Amino acid sequence: xLDERKASILRAVVEEYIQTAQPVGSxxxxxxxxxxxxxxxxxxxxxxxxxxxxxxxxHTSAGRIPTEKGYRYFVDALTQPSLDRTATQQVRAxxxxxxxxxxxxxxxxxxxxxxxxxxAAVVVGPAHEAAAVRSVQLVSLAPTVVLFVAVLxxxxxxxxxxxxxxxxxxxxxxxxxxxxxxAANGHPLSAxxxxxxxxxxxxxxxxxxxxAAVVTASDDADHVFVNGASRMAASFEAVETVxxxxxxxxxxxxxxxxxxxxxxxxxxxxIGSETGMQPLADCALVVAPYTxxxxxxxxxxxxxxxxxNYPQALAAVAVVGQRLGNRLSEG
Amino acid sequence: xLDERKASILRAVVEEYIQTAQPVGSxxxxxxxxxxxxxxxxxxxxxxxxxxxxxxxxHTSAGRIPTEKGYRYFVDALTQPSLDRTATQQVRAxxxxxxxxxxxxxxxxxxxxxxxxxxAAVVVGPAHEAAAVRSVQLVSLAPTVVLFVAVLxxxxxxxxxxxxxxxxxxxxxxxxxxxxxxAANGHPLSAxxxxxxxxxxxxxxxxxxxxAAVVTASDDADHVFVNGASRMAASFEAVETVxxxxxxxxxxxxxxxxxxxxxxxxxxxxIGSETGMQPLADCALVVAPYTxxxxxxxxxxxxxxxxxNYPQALAAVAVVGQRLGNRLSEG
DNA sequence: GTTGGCACTCGGTAGGATCGAGTGCCAACC
DNA sequence: GGTTGGCACTCGATCCTACCGAGTGCCAAC
Numbered sequence: 189x190l191d192e193r194k195a196s197i198l199r200a201v202v203e204e205y206i207q208t209a210q211p212v213g214s215x216x217x218x219x220x221x222x223x224x225x226x227x228x229x230x231x232x233x234x235x236x237x238x239x240x241x242x243x244x245x246x247h248t249s250a251g252r253i254p255t256e257k258g259y260r261y262f263v264d265a266l267t268q269p270s271l272d273r274t275a276t277q278q279v280r281a282x283x284x285x286x287x288x289x290x291x292x293x294x295x296x297x298x299x300x301x302x303x304x305x306x307x308a309a310v311v312v313g314p315a316h317e318a319a320a321v322r323s324v325q326l327v328s329l330a331p332t333v334v335l336f337v338a339v340l341x342x343x344x345x346x347x348x349x350x351x352x353x354x355x356x357x358x359x360x361x362x363x364x365x366x367x368x369x370x371a372a373n374g375h376p377l378s379a380x381x382x383x384x385x386x387x388x389x390x391x392x393x394x395x396x397x398x399x400a401a402v403v404t405a406s407d408d409a410d411h412v413f414v415n416g417a418s419r420m421a422a423s424f425e426a427v428e429t430v431x432x433x434x435x436x437x438x439x440x441x442x443x444x445x446x447x448x449x450x451x452x453x454x455x456x457x458x459i460g461s462e463t464g465m466q467p468l469a470d471c472a473l474v475v476a477p478y479t480x481x482x483x484x485x486x487x488x489x490x491x492x493x494x495x496x497n498y499p500q501a502l503a504a505v506a507v508v509g510q511r512l513g514n515r516l517s518e519g
Numbered sequence: 520x521l522d523e524r525k526a527s528i529l530r531a532v533v534e535e536y537i538q539t540a541q542p543v544g545s546x547x548x549x550x551x552x553x554x555x556x557x558x559x560x561x562x563x564x565x566x567x568x569x570x571x572x573x574x575x576x577x578h579t580s581a582g583r584i585p586t587e588k589g590y591r592y593f594v595d596a597l598t599q600p601s602l603d604r605t606a607t608q609q610v611r612a613x614x615x616x617x618x619x620x621x622x623x624x625x626x627x628x629x630x631x632x633x634x635x636x637x638x639a640a641v642v643v644g645p646a647h648e649a650a651a652v653r654s655v656q657l658v659s660l661a662p663t664v665v666l667f668v669a670v671l672x673x674x675x676x677x678x679x680x681x682x683x684x685x686x687x688x689x690x691x692x693x694x695x696x697x698x699x700x701x702a703a704n705g706h707p708l709s710a711x712x713x714x715x716x717x718x719x720x721x722x723x724x725x726x727x728x729x730x731a732a733v734v735t736a737s738d739d740a741d742h743v744f745v746n747g748a749s750r751m752a753a754s755f756e757a758v759e760t761v762x763x764x765x766x767x768x769x770x771x772x773x774x775x776x777x778x779x780x781x782x783x784x785x786x787x788x789x790i791g792s793e794t795g796m797q798p799l800a801d802c803a804l805v806v807a808p809y810t811x812x813x814x815x816x817x818x819x820x821x822x823x824x825x826x827x828n829y830p831q832a833l834a835a836v837a838v839v840g841q842r843l844g845n846r847l848s849e850g
Numbered sequence: 851g852t853t854g855g856c857a858c859t860c861g862g863t864a865g866g867a868t869c870g871a872g873t874g875c876c877a878a879c880c
Numbered sequence: 881g882g883t884t885g886g887c888a889c890t891c892g893a894t895c896c897t898a899c900c901g902a903g904t905g906c907c908a909a910c
Binding site: 851852853854855856857858859860861862863864865866867868869870871872873874875876877878879880 | 881889899905
Binding site for chain 1: 668672747765
């Protein structure tokens with residue numbers, strides 16, 4: 189698409205702009221290592237890159253800045269980037285000591301990612317729908333209030349508060365619990381809905397409530413972890429931009445959908461309008477799905493300005509996603 | 520402390536400044552309702568208020584802005600403020616339809632508060648330490664990995680992943696579970712640690728691990744819910760201020776401590792340096808503890824700029840805290 | 851095709867004038 | 881004696897102008 193020289197000039201512009209946030213002129217590029225032509229030639233090439241839509245000029249007598257298309261080309265042309273030594277060590281250390289609750293671990297993973305990249309990090313956890321149920325229990329909280337608790341194979345817990353029409357005594361709850369365990373154990377949570385009708389009407393009443401409660405899907409939002417939103421404030425000059433981006437990050441459901449969309453499109457980077465969200469026009473999103481036991485169950489990602497350090501972010505996200513998947517597969 | 524006229528001038532300045540964010544001059548005050556003196560008199564009074572430390576001048580020929588001391592006086596002089604009709608309705612509607620998981624409800628409460636006030640909202644949930652255990656269960660996740668799950672009386676769940684030295688079979692876990700239930704049922708979680716030694720060494724091995732795991736206090740951070748951080752970006756001009764405030768809000772442990780400190784000092788408003796946190800110098804925090812069954816178990820609050828709408832924020836926080844306590848007491 | 855040269859553009863900065871909101875002070879007033 | 885109108889003064893904000901310089905596009909020469 190682009191000849192070798194145009195490509196390397198584009199790369200130099202992107203790299204310089206990422207670093208300085210200033211429009212870059214032909215002079216800087218000409219004196220950059222790897223470009224052995226005069227600034228006049230660079231100017232010609234830059235003019236061509238501009239008319240091809242890779243670069244833009246804020247105003248006539250300024251340098252060039254990359255367009256979304258320019259960033260896109262730059263990213264696509266990247267060779268598989270790798271993390272530097274200390275970062276690799278940091279990731280290794282993190283996953284070596286990681287333990288305990290899966291939620292805690294996912295939350296800590298966002299912290300790891302913000303630490304590595306200095307951008308906002310997002311981790312979408314495994315949907316509970318898929319995990320096998322290990323144990324189900326009904327616990328009475330008040331005469332007509334019962335808590336349904338399901339322990340899933342990955343250590344997550346799914347619970348629902350149930351309101352019963354009539355009080356249920358311990359014996360009823362116990363036999364309902366037994367029936368639910370029989371139906372669900374080893375199966376996904378939805379199997380609870382298939383629990384067979386119980387002969388005892390009191391027990392059946394309880395089972396009916398449980399069946400109904402289980403089909404209302406657990407909120408996706410339960411499984412999103414966001415960290416480092418404050419880093420957005422360091423990425424943008426305009427407080428209004430910061431506000432609108434933060435507003436997006438606060439809507440967990442939107443965040444999940446966003447990541448899912450990007451992953452489904454087979455991308456690992458979404459730049460500006462590629463995110464499909466107008467408030468993220470000045471942002472770029474780098475994502476990587478992770479797999480547990482060979483199955484893609486979640487996503488890790490970072491959100492930063494379009495002028496983000498793509499090589500570093502890509503490497504960090506890829507490595508963390510990989511490691512997280514491994515860690516969850518053993519756990 | 521201040522004579523009637525000074526007080527009403529100070530009040531007028533604070534109200535005007537809260538609304539406009541501009542230094543307010545004597546002219547505006549003189550033409551304000553409730554002040555029946557000329558601007559010259561107002562000037563004299565304002566000069567006095569300044570030398571008493573209630574007002575400050577950004578520069579010589581500008582109007583006055585309130586100091587922390589000025590805000591403090593204003594807040595202390597407030598008569599118990601009340602919410603307007605629509606807001607009251609909103610709160611009532613919210614708590615009427617509130618149901619389900621306690622965590623979900625607390626999270627939704629932060630949304631209610633940001634909606635009411637347009638400031639960042641914080642809710643600290645009841646500590647799990649105090650709640651009575653309703654049920655305890657050990658669930659095997661992997662040969663040497665067991666999940667300890669305790670259901671608490673308020674519907675919350677406390678869980679710990681345990682690593683056993685040796686695999687434990689179902690029978691061992693069942694009898695350990697029984698022993699734990701006997702020890703803990705109806706008592707706070709810490710009672711688990713007092714479970715008597717079991718005769719069977721295999722069971723006792725498991726119990727030992729559980730006892731050890733339970734004493735490591737569950738993280739306070741589990742119980743903090745923050746919402747509306749994006750509103751901070753609307754409150755400040757300087758992106759750097761926004762960043763530092765967001766950084767604070769991201770550290771859940773810091774937020775809990777902050778609220779706790781303020782409540783412990785018996786305050787319901789902490790202005791600027793009263794928060795004790797340098798990055799919050801331009802912020803004010805309005806808090807209210809809430810009680811469940813007569814006992815103070817948590818806190819709700821909003822964080823905004825020092826020039827926040829104190830009457831509204833105080834009313835919202837008070838009402839929401841009250842209602843939340845009631846709701847949790849019945850639940 | 852590449853390069854040095856050159857006229858041109860235009861944002862950014864600095865200096866200067868002006869404006870006006872607001873002040874402090876003072877003399878006059880009730 | 882407290883209050884008030886008047887007045888000189890201050891100083892940030894705004895606007896204008898000049899100027900600088902980084903950067904451009906174009907062209908003729910290599």
